[in-house]
Amino acid sequence: MTRLRRARCILALTGSGISAESGLPTFRGTGGLWHDHRVEELASPAGFARDPVLVWSWYNQRLAAHRRASPNAGHYALAHLETLCADFTLATQNVDSLHKRAGSRNLLELHGNLREARCSSCDARRPLDASGLPLDEIEHECGGRMRPDIVWFGEPLPRGAWLQAERAASRADVILVVGTSAVVYPAAALATRYNASAYVAEINLEETPISAGVDFVLRGPAARELPRIVNALSS
Numbered sequence: 001m002t003r004l005r006r007a008r009c010i011l012a013l014t015g016s017g018i019s020a021e022s023g024l025p026t027f028r029g030t031g032g033l034w035h036d037h038r039v040e041e042l043a044s045p046a047g048f049a050r051d052p053v054l055v056w057s058w059y060n061q062r063l064a065a066h067r068r069a070s071p072n073a074g075h076y077a078l079a080h081l082e083t084l085c086a087d088f089t090l091a092t093q094n095v096d097s098l099h100k101r102a103g104s105r106n107l108l109e110l111h112g113n114l115r116e117a118r119c120s121s122c123d124a125r126r127p128l129d130a131s132g133l134p135l136d137e138i139e140h141e142c143g144g145r146m147r148p149d150i151v152w153f154g155e156p157l158p159r160g161a162w163l164q165a166e167r168a169a170s171r172a173d174v175i176l177v178v179g180t181s182a183v184v185y186p187a188a189a190l191a192t193r194y195n196a197s198a199y200v201a202e203i204n205l206e207e208t209p210i211s212a213g214v215d216f217v218l219r220g221p222a223a224r225e226l227p228r229i230v231n232a233l234s235s
């Protein structure tokens with residue numbers, strides 16, 4: 001807590017675990033999205049080229065679930081923490097927009113978001129409402145195809161967001177790693193590979209590949225642990 005109180009620069013890295021208590025599934029493990037679905041079919045350029053209707057049907061379902069969900073106390077705690085620290089960055093791997101809806105401002109969506117579709121050929125964009133993209137509108141007038149504005153496996157992260165995240169990781173005094181299995185790179189590298197002197201704290205229900213190397217571990221749900229930390233800081 002002392003390290004957090006003294007921190008001049010904080011980076012928080014979040015993954016799908018922070019949205020678990022909003023009712024959204026994580027990716028790995030029992031009940032996870034990748035337990036019942038094949039990554040290569042649904043989250044790769046090759047899968048999209050093979051069956052764009054299947055891919056959009058899946059993302060439309062996820063988008064509807066995101067819109068039904070509400071930010072939880074963990075999302076709000078991070079938005080509050082931002083108001084207590086002059087140099088705060090939140091890098092998320094999530095595409096569910098719950099951090100944005102909770103009020104986080106300096107937010108880097110490393111894997112994109114599901115608020116827009118974009119044409120894979122001419123980059124034209126269109127906003128998505130809760131019903132997603134109509135399946136008969138996947139083909140774009142330019143001859144390309146509309147795709148979700150997210151990062152798929154094998155694709156680079158959005159360059160601007162990634163550079164900002166790297167810089168925030170390099171200068172951070174404290175790095176909070178919340179609700180991520182820390183197995184997907186390059187995002188996971190932000191936790192431990194950019195700054196040997198940062199104090200790294202992990203908040204997760206389970207052990208992850210980085211647990212042994214971090215400075216502090218909180219084993220508990222993010223929606224409980226984050227408000228505890230942030231309330232103690234602001235009192």
Ligand code: OAD
Binds near residue numbers: 015153
């Ligand atoms: P994972 O499903 O890999 O990991 C979720 C983590 O959240 C696990 O370590 C859980 O133990 C933890 N967890 C679950 N509920 C929690 C809770 N209530 N509080 C705290 N922790 C909790 O999801 P991500 O790490 O987000 O990428 O996965 C990273 C990327 O892999 C995703 O962005 C996605 C996926 O494939 C793309 O689609 C490009």
